[in-house]
Amino acid sequence: MAILKFIIDQLLTKPPILLGLVTLIGLALQGKSGKDTATGTIKTILGISLLTAGSGLLTGSLKPVMSMLYDRFALTGVQLEPYSGQAAALAALKDAAAFTGPMMVTGFVVNLIIARTTKFKVVFLTGHVMLMHAVFMTWLLQYMFGLTGTTGVVVGGILLGTYWTLLPYLCIKQAEEVIGAPDFTDGHQQMAGVLLAGWLAPKVGDPKQSAEEIHLPGWLSILEDFSVMSTILMTVFFGIIAVLAGPAIVSKYSAGQHWLIYGLLRGVEFTVALTVVLSGVRMFIAEIVPAFKGISEKVIPGAIPAVDVAAFLPFGPKSVTLGFLSKFLGEVTAMAVLLGVRWPVIPIPGMIPLFFDGGPIGVFANKRGGVRAVIICGVLVGMMAVFGVALVFRLTGLSGGYIGNFDWSVFWALILGGTKSLIGLVRG
Amino acid sequence: MRELKVVTVCGVGMGSSLILRMNTEKALRELGVAGKVDAIDSGQAKGVGQRADIVVTFSHLAKSLNLGGCRVVSIVNVMDKESLKKNLAAAIEEIKESEGQR
Numbered sequence: 257m258a259i260l261k262f263i264i265d266q267l268l269t270k271p272p273i274l275l276g277l278v279t280l281i282g283l284a285l286q287g288k289s290g291k292d293t294a295t296g297t298i299k300t301i302l303g304i305s306l307l308t309a310g311s312g313l314l315t316g317s318l319k320p321v322m323s324m325l326y327d328r329f330a331l332t333g334v335q336l337e338p339y340s341g342q343a344a345a346l347a348a349l350k351d352a353a354a355f356t357g358p359m360m361v362t363g364f365v366v367n368l369i370i371a372r373t374t375k376f377k378v379v380f381l382t383g384h385v386m387l388m389h390a391v392f393m394t395w396l397l398q399y400m401f402g403l404t405g406t407t408g409v410v411v412g413g414i415l416l417g418t419y420w421t422l423l424p425y426l427c428i429k430q431a432e433e434v435i436g437a438p439d440f441t442d443g444h445q446q447m448a449g450v451l452l453a454g455w456l457a458p459k460v461g462d463p464k465q466s467a468e469e470i471h472l473p474g475w476l477s478i479l480e481d482f483s484v485m486s487t488i489l490m491t492v493f494f495g496i497i498a499v500l501a502g503p504a505i506v507s508k509y510s511a512g513q514h515w516l517i518y519g520l521l522r523g524v525e526f527t528v529a530l531t532v533v534l535s536g537v538r539m540f541i542a543e544i545v546p547a548f549k550g551i552s553e554k555v556i557p558g559a560i561p562a563v564d565v566a567a568f569l570p571f572g573p574k575s576v577t578l579g580f581l582s583k584f585l586g587e588v589t590a591m592a593v594l595l596g597v598r599w600p601v602i603p604i605p606g607m608i609p610l611f612f613d614g615g616p617i618g619v620f621a622n623k624r625g626g627v628r629a630v631i632i633c634g635v636l637v638g639m640m641a642v643f644g645v646a647l648v649f650r651l652t653g654l655s656g657g658y659i660g661n662f663d664w665s666v667f668w669a670l671i672l673g674g675t676k677s678l679i680g681l682v683r684g
Numbered sequence: 685m686r687e688l689k690v691v692t693v694c695g696v697g698m699g700s701s702l703i704l705r706m707n708t709e710k711a712l713r714e715l716g717v718a719g720k721v722d723a724i725d726s727g728q729a730k731g732v733g734q735r736a737d738i739v740v741t742f743s744h745l746a747k748s749l750n751l752g753g754c755r756v757v758s759i760v761n762v763m764d765k766e767s768l769k770k771n772l773a774a775a776i777e778e779i780k781e782s783e784g785q786r
Contacts, residue, residue, distance in 0.1 A: 439762075480695055481727055484727075538696075538725075542698065542702060546706055565699075569695070569742065570761075573744040
């Protein structure tokens with residue numbers, strides 16, 4: 257028993273080691289050479305550790321800016337950015353963060369079992385968002401329902417595995433309309449948003465008036481370089497916060513540096529931290545996804561892969577840009593409304609959900625409803641995300657960041673928040 | 685033929701570029717060509733043309749990347765393995781010819 261306890265406490269509940277083992281098994285199953293297996297395993301362990309280190313940097317760079325906002329207006333800021341959200345959730349979970357790795361693996365196994373035994377033949381392959389989902393699910397279950405430990409892992413694993421199978425499955429028809437073949441489906445974190453756009457688009461627009469036929473200025477391709485765009489967006493947002501807070505409050509944090517320069521440089525620092533996190537994720541994802549794919553091909557040959565939503569972007573480059581701009585408009589409008597009613601939690605738009613929700617939802621909306629549908633769906637999805645997060649945070653009290661993509665700001669917020677309210681009602 | 689250096693590129697360098705990497709590795713095996721394939725993001729791809737023989741990327745990115753002199757295989761459907769293999773084979777032929785002439 258002592259050995260079993262050692263294995264569980266010291267190895268399986270440490271995400272770098274657990275996911276390193278998953279890579280090891282997956283690569284060995286595929287008959288890779290010893291050298292490739294060792295490289296893959298070590299890089300998975302390094303990548304996850306780099307991700308953890310970067311998460312610390314990210315929360316560190318956000319903290320002073322969010323504190324300024326609180327000091328000046330008694331408002332809590334929430335960055336709508338998956339990686340700063342992940343960092344904030346990991347920090348809030350403390351030791352319980354160890355359950356995120358097992359939950360990700362349980363969810364993947366549940367996905368494989370459902371795909372193997374039912375007609376929902378979809379395998380979710382987007383590893384970086386699977387880990388992210390596991391982090392948020394662990395946190396939401398613990399915070400909202402007090403579910404933690406093995407129970408939390410089992411409940412969360414079943415919820416995630418079902419979500420990773422059913423929602424991509426429901427998107428297959430729309431994916432096929434966009435791609436022209438049932439080759440792959442959306443496996444990311446805006447599947448409910450895609451379904452919403454697919455339902456709404458034909459009601460509000462005309463597919464004959466395609467967004468792809470309008471002329472957009474060429475400089476908008478700057479949106480595709482994330483580090484550049486993130487720096488611009490964050491410098492502007494943090495600069496505005498510094499100006500609103502004023503020199504007196506900023507100088508409490510700036511350690512003698514000029515207050516405005518300090519505010520602007522936080523935007524650069526944020527992108528630096530984001531780049532560290534992304535390089536960690538990239539390192540372990542490059543190893544674990546082929547391993548997952550190897551396992552799934554052995555278990556369910558011929559299943560449809562659910563892949564990163566970016567795979568849909570080439571099918572409508574102009575709809576992507578227009579969707580991004582529309583979602584941005586929706587988020588800023590919703591933010592202004594919240595400031596107007598003095599809501600105590602203010603979501604601040606981030607680059608990644610804007611591009612990866614607004615962009616592909618634009619592509620899907622354009623297919624069924626043309627340019628009008630792209631704009632209407634984009635604005636709507638942006639507003640729903642901001643209002644959803646503002647509500648979740650009012651109810652829970654996490655600070656710093658939240659994922660910001662549609663499924664977590666709206667879909668899971670409704671399901672888990674609704675369940676919590678129901679339990680409250682039943683208990684009286 | 686010598687080992688080719690191939691990179692696959694997408695916006696953030698870990699979603700669709702990774703699927704492209706796996707499909708490219710498979711296509712190279714089927715073509716009987718040795719190659720090392722890496723997935724990178726569009727930021728890292730600036731000037732990668734000097735260090736790689738072939739860049740595999742999405743059609744909308746291919747235009748905005750400054751790739752230098754290497755061969756570009758342009759992709760629309762990330763899972764369309766047949767056209768990927770066909771275009772890779774064509775790029776490899778071009779490399780063979782240009783190196784044979786030297």
